[in-house]
Amino acid sequence: MPRPPSPSIPEKEFLFNALKQSLRLDGRQALEMRTPTLTFGPDLGWVECSLGKTRYVCNLICIHEIHLIVYLRVIAQVDGKMVKPPPERPLEGLITIHSEISPMASTEYEPGRPSDEEVTMTRMLDKVIRRSDAVDKESLCIQAGQRVWHLRLTIHCLADAGNLLDCACLAGIVAFKHFRRPEVEVVGDEVTIHHPSERAPVPLSMHHTPFCLTFAYFPDTSTPPVLDPTHLEQRLSAGLLSVALNAQRELCVVQKAGGVPLDPDEILRVVDVAVIKAKELDKIVEERLKEDFAGRNIEVQ
Amino acid sequence: MSELVLPGEQIHAQHVNLKLGPGLLQLSNVGQDGFIISTRAGELKHSANNSKWWIESNSRRYIPASQESVVGVVIARSGENWRVDIGSAHAANLDGLAFEGATKRNRPNLKVGSVLYARVSLAHKDMEPELECFDAQTRKAEGFGELKGGFLVRCSLKMSRLLLDPTHFLLPLLGSRFPLEAATGLNGRVWVNAKDTRHIIAISRCIEAVDPDGGGLDESGVKKLLGTMDI
Numbered sequence: 001m002p003r004p005p006s007p008s009i010p011e012k013e014f015l016f017n018a019l020k021q022s023l024r025l026d027g028r029q030a031l032e033m034r035t036p037t038l039t040f041g042p043d044l045g046w047v048e049c050s051l052g053k054t055r056y057v058c059n060l061i062c063i064h065e066i067h068l069i070v071y072l073r074v075i076a077q078v079d080g081k082m083v084k085p086p087p088e089r090p091l092e093g094l095i096t097i098h099s100e101i102s103p104m105a106s107t108e109y110e111p112g113r114p115s116d117e118e119v120t121m122t123r124m125l126d127k128v129i130r131r132s133d134a135v136d137k138e139s140l141c142i143q144a145g146q147r148v149w150h151l152r153l154t155i156h157c158l159a160d161a162g163n164l165l166d167c168a169c170l171a172g173i174v175a176f177k178h179f180r181r182p183e184v185e186v187v188g189d190e191v192t193i194h195h196p197s198e199r200a201p202v203p204l205s206m207h208h209t210p211f212c213l214t215f216a217y218f219p220d221t222s223t224p225p226v227l228d229p230t231h232l233e234q235r236l237s238a239g240l241l242s243v244a245l246n247a248q249r250e251l252c253v254v255q256k257a258g259g260v261p262l263d264p265d266e267i268l269r270v271v272d273v274a275v276i277k278a279k280e281l282d283k284i285v286e287e288r289l290k291e292d293f294a295g296r297n298i299e300v301q
Numbered sequence: 302m303s304e305l306v307l308p309g310e311q312i313h314a315q316h317v318n319l320k321l322g323p324g325l326l327q328l329s330n331v332g333q334d335g336f337i338i339s340t341r342a343g344e345l346k347h348s349a350n351n352s353k354w355w356i357e358s359n360s361r362r363y364i365p366a367s368q369e370s371v372v373g374v375v376i377a378r379s380g381e382n383w384r385v386d387i388g389s390a391h392a393a394n395l396d397g398l399a400f401e402g403a404t405k406r407n408r409p410n411l412k413v414g415s416v417l418y419a420r421v422s423l424a425h426k427d428m429e430p431e432l433e434c435f436d437a438q439t440r441k442a443e444g445f446g447e448l449k450g451g452f453l454v455r456c457s458l459k460m461s462r463l464l465l466d467p468t469h470f471l472l473p474l475l476g477s478r479f480p481l482e483a484a485t486g487l488n489g490r491v492w493v494n495a496k497d498t499r500h501i502i503a504i505s506r507c508i509e510a511v512d513p514d515g516g517g518l519d520e521s522g523v524k525k526l527l528g529t530m531d532i
Contacts, residue, residue, distance in 0.1 A: 008374040009414040010492070014452040018498045025502055027530065107362075 007235055015236055019223045026230065031273055033213070033228035036170055036281070038288045044201065045179030049171035051163065051228065082147040082191075093140020093148040095130050097122070099155040099168060106160040106231075121165050124255060128169045128212050128244045129153070132252040135176055136205040142184055142191060149181060151204075162231035165242060169212035174285055176204060178292070210252045211281045212244040213274045217260040227273065241267070243274045247282035303344040306356065312337045312345065314354045322355025323366045359459035359513060363388040363488035365421045365430040370445075372453065372486030373432065375415045383411060385419070388488045391429045395419060399433035401442035409434075409447065416448045416492055418484045448484055451494030454505045457514035458489045464508070470520045471511050475504055478532065503532050 007015075015025070022030055039048040085092065101109045101118045109115055114122075128134075140149040153175060155168050180201035185192045216229035216237035225241070226233060234240070239258025245251045251271065256262065306312065312325060314337055321327060324341035339345070343358025363371070365387065373385035376392060383395040395417070400409045411417070423431035434445040456464075463469045464485045475481055481504060482494040493504045507523055510516035518526065 006414070008416045008453055009412065010416050010448065010451050011453050012414070013450070014498070014501065018502065021498055023498055023502060025505060027502065027506055 007232060011232065012236055015232060016218065016220060016223065019218060019226070020220070022224065024226065024230075025232070028228075030224050031227045033166075033277060036167070036284065038171075038174060038285070040178060040288075040292045045175050047171050047175045047178055049167055049174065051161075051167050082142060083150045085141070085145060085148040087145075090145035091141050092137040094150040095135060095137065095140075095153070096150070097125050097129060097153045097155070097172070099125055099157075101157045101160070101164070108160070117164065120257065121168060124165055124212065124242060124244075124253070125155070125168060125172060127253045127255075128210050129172050129176070132210050132244065133207050134173060134210055136207055139205040143186060143189075147191060151176075151179075151181075160231065162234045163214055163228050166212050166214050166228060169210075169244065170281065170285075173209055173211070174289070177206060177209065177285070177289060179204060208246040208248065208250065209282060209285070210244045210246045211278045212242055212253075213277050215241045215243070215270055217241065217258070217262070219260075221260070225270065227277065241270060243271055245271070245274055245278050247279045249275050303346055303357075305343070306339045306345045307342050308340055310339050312339055312354065314347065314351070316350075316352045318352050320353045322353060323364065324356025324358070325354055357462075359457055361457055361489065361514070362390070363458060365389050365393065365424040365488075367421055367424045369421050369424075369487040370485075371419060371421060371432070371488040372448070372484060372490040372492050373417050373419060373488075374453075375411050375413055375417065377413060378411075385417060385432055387421075387430065387432070387486075388490065389430060393421070393430040393432045395432040395434070399435060400446065401435045401440060411447060416451075416453055418445050418448055418486065418492065420445060444484075448492045448494075451482065451492055452501050452505060454491045454493055454508050456489050456491060456508050456512045458487070460508065460512040460514065461485050461487055461489050461491060463511070463513075464491060471507060471523065474520065474523065474527075475507060478503075478527065497532075499530070499532050503527065503530050506530070 018025065024030065028034070034051040037050045040046060041048065083094065085094065099118070099122050101115065101121070103109050103111055109118070135151070140151065142148060153172055155172060157164060157168070180203050182196055182201050183194045183199045185194065213227065214229065215225045215227055216233050217225050217239040218236070219238040229237060229240070237258065239256060239260035241262070242253070242255045243251070244253040254267070321337065324339055324343060326338055326340050328336045328338060339356055341356045341358055343356040345354070346357050347354045365371070371387045373387040373393060375383050376386045377384040381397045383397065384392045385395050387393050397403065397408050403409060417434065419432040419434045421430055422433040422437065435441060436443045464472060464483070465487070472483060479495060479497070479500045481500065483504075484492040491508060493501060495501050495504065507526065510518045510526055511523060
């Protein structure tokens with residue numbers, strides 16, 4: 001199937017017109033994001049995240065706009081659980097991220113050949129989750145140079161309604177926070193892995209929680225940027241600026257795609273907005289994790 | 302009276318003047334006459350006198366069927382014809398002369414990206430679908446043709462059928478609040494227009510909210526939703 005055509009002329013004209021009047025199609029403000037919904041699965045480290053319109057009257061309904069399942073688990077089960085670290089980094093555990101946008105998400109994506117969006121998403125996920133040192137890799141070391149944990153994060157994208165990247169980053173980071181690894185005891189050269197039914201699994205040690213926020217810029221420079229663009233907004237934007245930072249105001253990644261020129265002042269303004277949103281996100285995530293762990297029995301009876 | 306069927310089930314539909322709609326297929330190579338199977342999962346429905354049978358289900362991807370009205374987007378020009386995206390697996394062909402009053406010299410001026418209201422004139426499983434923008438008998442436009450301005454709302458196929466139902470509450474309810482124009486395609490695309498940008502946004506949000514595939518709101522829910530909007 002060929003790539004879908006770009007949005008039609010009426011759609012384009014209407015969207016630009018509406019944005020000029022600071023109106024968005026889903027009734028949001030320009031710098032307002034869709035409220036994320038986090039659902040945890042039966043296993044630890046299994047998170048489903050959707051950025052939906054929970055803004056309808058009474059919170060009875062929510063349209064699941066973006067739907068992602070993140071499945072985070074320790075690789076293999078019996079002995080492959082632990083791997084030998086590469087010789088150049090004998091003290092650090094390994095983290096690999098697998099993300100694939102399948103045609104299930106949208107007819108735009110083809111199987112096999114990675115699209116531009118997918119390449120951008122993979123690289124951004126790598127930067128936000130792995131290279132920002134969110135997870136303490138040294139704590140994943142069991143025996144220096146001999147055995148380390150290998151964590152594998154798999155991201156499945158179920159539906160694309162715009163801004164996949166932010167949703168994927170959020171789902172990924174929450175999956176790491178939700179995950180618990182089995183406890184390990186080292187006596188001399190002897191390594192014992194305790195089954196979750198023997199000893200309670202331990203959470204990963206996290207340095208910080210970065211969140212990714214994307215702003216879309218439009219060809220007409222008098223149009224204000226919008227946060228968390230929908231699919232149509234993303235397609236019609238002239239440039240995207242993604243900012244990854246944590247609630248402690250520490251900036252991790254700034255990435256800009258597209259050819260729109262931006263003022264340094266504009267970027268600082270956007271970062272200030274992102275800080276507020278990151279704090280809100282942090283609150284939501286902590287609350288949801290607390291709720292989930294309250295209803296979950298991890299301790300050993 | 303409706304019955305749920307799965308693809309491949311045999312359908313016992315009999316009538317002297319039998320007409321099969323979407324989701325039903327008559328097999329010719331079986332030997333016996335009138336061996337009909339379903340090709341879709343959904344509700345089996347028939348007209349009051351048992352002459353027309355079809356399957357109704359909700360989906361997002363459109364399968365063209367002859368004589369259905371659709372809203373499409375022009376994606377390319379190939380010689381005399383236009384290629385139109387109607388949301389099906391293959392782009393449809395639209396003859397440059399299939400418009401009211403079109404001649405070799407006087408052709409409609411369509412651009413890539415224009416939105417059209419058209420009717421599927423040919424839908425064969427082994428061929429690309431074909432469209433026309435007039436009534437083939439009278440050669441009059443009958444409302445078909447290019448749609449200018451406005452906005453294109455995408456919804457599930459079930460929602461587009463609901464919008465075409467004259468007894469459905471949504472369009473009359475919106476029409477009582479402000480004047481609007483709408484062209485509903487059976488391919489899950491609805492073109493809407495109103496004077497004010499806010500009104501168009503309101504229509505688009507209401508359609509998404511009522512869509513059984515999304516919010517699934519009922520009449521009182523939509524009234525509440527409209528109350529929260531600044532219109």
